[in-house]
Amino acid sequence: MNKTKNTHWLLYCRPGFEQDCAQEALRQAKQQKPIIGIEQPAIVADSGYVIIALNEQSLCYRELIFARQLIRLHHSIEALPERDRLTPILAAVAALPGTFGALWLEVPDTNDGKTLSAFTRRFQPLLEEKLQEQGKLQDNSPKTVRPEPVEGSARTEKLPRLHIFFPDKSSALIGSSDPYNSAAAIMGIVRQSMPAEAPSRSTLKLAEAIEVFMDRSEQTRLLRQGMTAVDLGAAPGGWTWQLVRRGIRVTAVDNGPMKGVLAKHPLVEHLKQDGFKFAPRKTVDWLVCDMVEKPSKVAKLIEDWFAAGWCRHAIFNLKLPMKQRLVALDSALGGIRKRLDEEGINYRMMAKQLYHDREEVTVFLTKTKG
Numbered sequence: 001m002n003k004t005k006n007t008h009w010l011l012y013c014r015p016g017f018e019q020d021c022a023q024e025a026l027r028q029a030k031q032q033k034p035i036i037g038i039e040q041p042a043i044v045a046d047s048g049y050v051i052i053a054l055n056e057q058s059l060c061y062r063e064l065i066f067a068r069q070l071i072r073l074h075h076s077i078e079a080l081p082e083r084d085r086l087t088p089i090l091a092a093v094a095a096l097p098g099t100f101g102a103l104w105l106e107v108p109d110t111n112d113g114k115t116l117s118a119f120t121r122r123f124q125p126l127l128e129e130k131l132q133e134q135g136k137l138q139d140n141s142p143k144t145v146r147p148e149p150v151e152g153s154a155r156t157e158k159l160p161r162l163h164i165f166f167p168d169k170s171s172a173l174i175g176s177s178d179p180y181n182s183a184a185a186i187m188g189i190v191r192q193s194m195p196a197e198a199p200s201r202s203t204l205k206l207a208e209a210i211e212v213f214m215d216r217s218e219q220t221r222l223l224r225q226g227m228t229a230v231d232l233g234a235a236p237g238g239w240t241w242q243l244v245r246r247g248i249r250v251t252a253v254d255n256g257p258m259k260g261v262l263a264k265h266p267l268v269e270h271l272k273q274d275g276f277k278f279a280p281r282k283t284v285d286w287l288v289c290d291m292v293e294k295p296s297k298v299a300k301l302i303e304d305w306f307a308a309g310w311c312r313h314a315i316f317n318l319k320l321p322m323k324q325r326l327v328a329l330d331s332a333l334g335g336i337r338k339r340l341d342e343e344g345i346n347y348r349m350m351a352k353q354l355y356h357d358r359e360e361v362t363v364f365l366t367k368t369k370g
């Protein structure tokens with residue numbers, strides 16, 4: 001990949017989702033221009049990353065569901081000497097044009113990858129110092145920053161980040177990411193700490209969805225004390241907990257029990273009903289839904305809620321245990337788009353396989369003004 005005219009992209013994903021990630025990215029590229037004379041994507045099952053080659057097509061990170069991170073690949077080093085990894089990496093970076101705003105050393109999100117983390121932690125300050133001396137690295141910006149809104153941002157301020165990805169201990173992939181077209185977290189992972197009071201680890205999914213899909217001002221505007229929500233498939237209450245902790249009143253629908261502080265919470269009304277048959281008495285601000293059901297059935301439910309005007313915003317999970325995940329996802333999301341368009345509803349929808357998602361993706365849907 002060193003001296004070809006093609007561009008190579010490195011995408012991180014959840015291990016086991018490499019095919020979905022590559023297939024989706026190639027499809028996005030093909031929608032711009034046919035891909036001509038390019039080698040097949042390099043996919044290693046369960047590796048947590050893929051490399052794809054394109055002609056000059058670009059990729060849009062926000063529209064990719066399975067990619068955790070989007071990196072333009074510049075160089076690969078295949079036989080890194082164990083005693084001196086610094087020299088070849090410095091030489092490769094020196095040959096790149098421009099200056100970088102941050103240095104991110106990354107490893108695959110696998111057990112093998114984790115064994116390299118101790119090395120990257122030790123290596124980071126050494127490499128950083130040398131790159132700053134070389135004038136290749138401009139500042140010591142924080143390693144994890146909030147995503148900036150893409151639309152209308154002043155594109156002049158942020159320099160590209162430099163990524164050195166170690167697929168294993170003897171190779172390195174060197175690339176860069178555009179802070180306006182990538183994830184703003186190392187390894188593309190927005191980590192969340194488990195709140196002691198929350199009754200299930202699922203709470204982390206909703207916490208992460210809020211961080212990933214909404215910038216700070218949107219979070220403040222859309223998640224306010226006094227708002228109302230319905231949580232379909234709420235038990236034991238991890239998602240409800242995220243809402244009540246923001247002062248939102250929740251109708252929690254589930255035949256199963258709400259646990260811990262949510263068993264008797266002043267902001268929670270627990271209804272033992274079928275989530276697919278439940279209708280709210282009045283419009284609520286939020287619908288959240290984590291029921292384990294076919295994506296097509298959940299998508300239909302969401303469309304019906306928006307078409308009936310029962311909610312303004314939704315975060316829901318689509319479970320993807322099937323082999324043809326992209327097909328199931330296209331059909332579910334395509335169905336929602338079609339129905340909302342027919343109903344004349346203006347909306348914004350984003351879907352991502354979050355770090356805390358397993359065989360599933362999370363979707364944010366919000367009504368927008370005409």
Ligand SMILES: C[S@@+](CC[C@H](N)C(=O)[O-])C[C@H]1O[C@@H](n2cnc3c(N)ncnc32)[C@H](O)[C@@H]1O
Nearest residue numbers: 200202233235236237238239254274275290291
């Ligand atoms: C993955 S769990 C939800 C976990 C929850 N989000 C949390 O954070 O604790 C799925 C829940 O959906 C509920 N469920 C499945 N089908 C349902 C239905 N038709 N109506 C209501 N609840 C349903 C199950 O009882 C189960 O509690």
